[in-house]
Amino acid sequence: MRTYDLMYRLGVTPWEGYRRAAHGSVTRLLDREEAGRPRPLGRALDVGCGRGQYTPELARRGWEAVGVDVVRSAVEDARRRGPADVSYVVGDATDLTALGLGSFDFFLDVGCFQGLDADARAAEGSGVTALANPGATMLMLAFGRTSLSRLIGGVTQAEVEGAFPRWELLAVDPADTTGLGRPMNRTAPRWYRLGLGNHEAP
Numbered sequence: 001m002r003t004y005d006l007m008y009r010l011g012v013t014p015w016e017g018y019r020r021a022a023h024g025s026v027t028r029l030l031d032r033e034e035a036g037r038p039r040p041l042g043r044a045l046d047v048g049c050g051r052g053q054y055t056p057e058l059a060r061r062g063w064e065a066v067g068v069d070v071v072r073s074a075v076e077d078a079r080r081r082g083p084a085d086v087s088y089v090v091g092d093a094t095d096l097t098a099l100g101l102g103s104f105d106f107f108l109d110v111g112c113f114q115g116l117d118a119d120a121r122a123a124e125g126s127g128v129t130a131l132a133n134p135g136a137t138m139l140m141l142a143f144g145r146t147s148l149s150r151l152i153g154g155v156t157q158a159e160v161e162g163a164f165p166r167w168e169l170l171a172v173d174p175a176d177t178t179g180l181g182r183p184m185n186r187t188a189p190r191w192y193r194l195g196l197g198n199h200e201a202p
Contacts, residue, residue, distance in 0.1 A: 025176040026054075029191060030061065033106060033139060040064075042105030045131065047093050047124070048112025052078030052086070058108065059086045066101060068093065094120045096127030104131050107138040113163070114142035114155050121155070125163030129196070136196045138167070141175055144188035160192050167194040 034041060041062045046055040049067030051074045058065040066087045069075050075090045091099040093112050107128050113121060128138060143154040161169055175189035 022176040022178050025178075029139060029173075029193075030057070033137060033193075034061065042133070043102065044106040044108065045096075045101065045104045045128075047096075047107060047109040047128070049078060049088065050074045052081055052088065054108055054110060055086050055088070056081075056083055058106075059083065063106065066104075068096070068099065068101070094123035094127065096124070097130050101131060103133045105133050105136050107132070107136065109138065109140040109142075111141055111143075113140055113160070118159075121159065121163040125165075129164065129166055132196050134196065137170070138164070138192075138194045138196075140192040140194070141189060142192065144190060154187055157190070157192070160194075164194055167196050169193075170195045 039062065042064065044058045044063035044065050046052075046058060046065065046067040049055050049069045050071070052067055055065050055067035055078065065085075066089065067075070067078060068089045068091045069078075070090070070092050072090050075088045078086075078088045089099055089101065091101075093109075094116065109124075113124055116124060132138075140160065142160065145154045145156050157169070157172060161167075169192065171191075171193040173191040173193075175191050177189060
């Protein structure tokens, strides 16, 4: 938390350019997520939302969108930017059940999970599972394990699956590295899509 808080204060937020640079690929992934879902889409939680790069887009698409981040200044910036139909909460991704958020049909994690240690990853997975409605899905962007992992995070597919033992891994797609810049464009980022079966109600 202290590292991210400092980076926001210094204005060093390289991850914020990704949403604009890789707009096309992210749009296709969200389109896929919504295909075949009845309307209204339901509730979506943006885990590690930062200053709201993705949460407003979820709301625009028809989700009842909530963003959560542990960095208070980032959440305050997101609230100021709006829109009014998006809710933001200051909270820890590893303690989601303590926040009184309710349940969700879709979870988005862009770069939060990858920076956690093993215990924290398991805690995020447990919290997401507890908040998930039957049939919920999750879309996660994470760097792979590289020599840079100590500095900028990274996880393996096995680590993703290990943190979400009740979920099925539905798809793993290479992520567009446009806009990441060096050295992040060398981290073999992946989009992971997971699903919780209808029989897996919390």
